[in-house]
Structures are given as structure tokens and as C-alpha cells.
Amino acid sequence: MRSLSELRLRVSESADLTPTVRRFVLKDPGGSVLPAHEPGAHVVITTPAGHKRSYSLVDPGGAEPREYVVCVRRNRAGRGGSASMHDDVVVGTELLVSAPVNRFRLHPSPRYLFIAGGIGITPIRAMVRRLRAEGHPDVRVLYLTQSAAETPFLQEFDGPQDTVHHSDDHGLLDLWPHLAEPDDDTRIYCCGPAPLMQAVRTLTAHWRASRIHLEQFAADHTAISLPFTAVWAPDGLRVDVPSHLSLLDALRRNGVPVESSCEAGVCGTCRLAVLAGEVEHRDSVLTDGERRSSVVACVSRAASAELVVGPRDHLRKDLP
Numbered sequence: 001m002r003s004l005s006e007l008r009l010r011v012s013e014s015a016d017l018t019p020t021v022r023r024f025v026l027k028d029p030g031g032s033v034l035p036a037h038e039p040g041a042h043v044v045i046t047t048p049a050g051h052k053r054s055y056s057l058v059d060p061g062g063a064e065p066r067e068y069v070v071c072v073r074r075n076r077a078g079r080g081g082s083a084s085m086h087d088d089v090v091v092g093t094e095l096l097v098s099a100p101v102n103r104f105r106l107h108p109s110p111r112y113l114f115i116a117g118g119i120g121i122t123p124i125r126a127m128v129r130r131l132r133a134e135g136h137p138d139v140r141v142l143y144l145t146q147s148a149a150e151t152p153f154l155q156e157f158d159g160p161q162d163t164v165h166h167s168d169d170h171g172l173l174d175l176w177p178h179l180a181e182p183d184d185d186t187r188i189y190c191c192g193p194a195p196l197m198q199a200v201r202t203l204t205a206h207w208r209a210s211r212i213h214l215e216q217f218a219a220d221h222t223a224i225s226l227p228f229t230a231v232w233a234p235d236g237l238r239v240d241v242p243s244h245l246s247l248l249d250a251l252r253r254n255g256v257p258v259e260s261s262c263e264a265g266v267c268g269t270c271r272l273a274v275l276a277g278e279v280e281h282r283d284s285v286l287t288d289g290e291r292r293s294s295v296v297a298c299v300s301r302a303a304s305a306e307l308v309v310g311p312r313d314h315l316r317k318d319l320p
């Protein structure tokens with residue numbers, strides 16, 4: 001089903017940047033201007049196979065963009081979203097695309113350090129292009145990939161403030177020399193796989209927290225997950241949710257059908273109403289207002305011993 005904020009866009013270009021990364025250009029079929037976006041924004045695309053997947057916009061954007069550009073890495077261990085984008089999408093395919101959302105905003109700063117791991121370069125490329133186009137003098141980039149062949153936009157990061165590091169050639173890069181000295185005049189932006197994000201989080205523990213910006217599309221599997229009890233409001237069924245299971249999986253195992261798509265907290269398909277209890281929100285999709293009465297069951301958990309949940313039509317109408 002199409003939501004009110006979704007656009008139907010047509011793929012106007014599709015080309016491989018590396019053996020596993022493909023670039024797609026999306027435009028309005030009638031040529032209309034698209035909703036504005038700024039560096040760091042992402043859109044949620046419904047793939048032809050029906051998965052909802054979140055992809056960063058790789059261009060800096062602006063007030064009246066005519067196209068959205070995303071890059072998709074084929075994830076052979078994934079659940080089919082990237083495979084559908086690679087196998088089912090051709091020039092001319094029309095896709096449902098959300099309006100851009102930005103939870104990874106570029107804030108003003110005298111200095112920047114960008115750390116990108118693999119396909120995590122996508123939002124960072126948009127930021128770096130914007131800053132360098134504006135003539136910002138201090139924009140350093142650490143771009144970590146497996147090999148030169150698997151480095152999208154490699155030719156764009158060959159300046160004196162850029163370090164491109166290939167682990168196949170040189171092993172893992174030691175980040176400590178880049179992070180040892182905290183600097184209130186530097187903002188660090190990092191996007192990449194979970195181990196890189198965790199390393200940056202750990203190595204910047206002595207920095208002012210407001211200077212560290214981490215982009216996390218997938219569920220935060222590094223967070224500590226405590227067990228709790230979920231109560232399914234329609235029939236009072238009590239479901240134990242152990243540390244190793246999501247609320248979504250625990251409900252399903254007990255016969256409660258809950259729809260899902262991304263299972264990474266970015267699409268909102270598995271949103272449930274919260275009738276009682278406190279939620280530890282780990283999603284990237286709900287607004288602050290929605291968080292007062294909802295939980296994203298695939299990633300979020302209870303912050304109380306018990307959480308009473310129900311289908312969306314149980315959402316309380318009396319909340320502001």
C-alpha cells in the first residue's frame with residue numbers, strides 16, 4: 001500500500017560503480033521537482049519484491065532537486081532487499097520512494113573528520129561534496145574499504161585531506177592516531193558497518209558527545225538487551241521476550257501475527273501501539289510524537305519489566 005508521503009519515481013539511470021555496488025537515479029515521471037533534501041538524508045524505497053529499504057542520498061541535494069541518487073550494495077547475506085534492487089530494477093522501473101528523512105544532519109563546524117566504511121560512504125559523500133563546494137578549508141576523510149575495486153567514488157577522494165585505506169592490502173586501519181586528541185572544534189561523522197561504528201564510539205568516549213555523529217540504519221545489535229514481558233492487549237497473552245529475541249520474533253513465536261519488512265527499524269511496518277509500560281526506542285523511523293504511543297517491534301524493547309502492546313488500531317487517540 002502507498003502511504004501519503006510516498007512518491008512514485010522512475011529509474012532513469014542504473015550503472016554499476018563496483019562489482020557489488022549499483023547506482024540508481026530516480027526522477028518524477030512527469031519531470032516535477034522533488035521534495036528538498038540536505039546532506040545526510042535518506043529515503044525508504046519499496047523494492048519490486050516488496051521490501052522496504054533505507055538508502056542514503058549520495059548527492060548534496062538542495063531546495064529543488066530534480067532527481068534522487070542512491071547506491072545499493074548487493075548483500076548476499078541479506079534478506080532480499082538489495083538483491084531485488086539489483087535483479088528486478090532496470091531503467092524505466094517505477095518505485096515507491098518516501099520523502100527524504102534526515103537524522104544525520106550536517107552541523108556547522110570549524111573542522112570535520114568523516115569516517116566512512118564501505119557503502120557507508122553514501123551520506124558522507126553528500127556532506128563532503130557540499131562542504132568542499134562551499135570552500136570549507138578543513139574537511140578530512142578516512143574512507144575504509146576492502147579493495148580499490150570495491151571503492152565507490154574512489155577518484156573523488158584523492159586530495160591531500162583524504163585517506164583511502166584498503167584492508168585487503170594493509171589490514172585494518174588503526175583509528176586511534178586520528179581520535180586520540182579530543183577537539184571541540186571538530187565534528188566527527190561516521191557511517192559504516194557495526195564494528196566500525198562501535199570502534200569509533202569506543203575510541204571517542206573521551207570526546208564531547210555532541211561532536212560525534214554516527215549513522216545507524218540497521219538495528220543496534222551492540223546495545224544491551226534485557227529480558228521483559230510483553231502483554232498482547234487484545235487477549236491478555238503474556239509473552240516472555242528474552243535477551244536474544246526481538247519483541248517481533250517473540251510475539252510471532254507465540255502466535256501473534258505482526259507484519260514486518262526491513263526488520264532494521266527504518267520502515268515502520270512493524271509499529272505497534274503501546275498501552276502501558278516504558279519503551280527503549282531503537283528505531284530510526286518514529287517521530288517524537290509517535291514514540292509517545294508506539295513501539296517498533298523489530299528493534300525496540302521495553303525499558304520497564306512489562307510492556308502492554310497491541311495492533312496499530314489500539315493507538316491512543318488522546319495523545320497530543
Ligand code: FES
Pocket residue numbers: 259260261262263264265266267268269270271283285296297298299
Ligand atoms: S520491520 Fe521495518 S521497522 Fe520494523
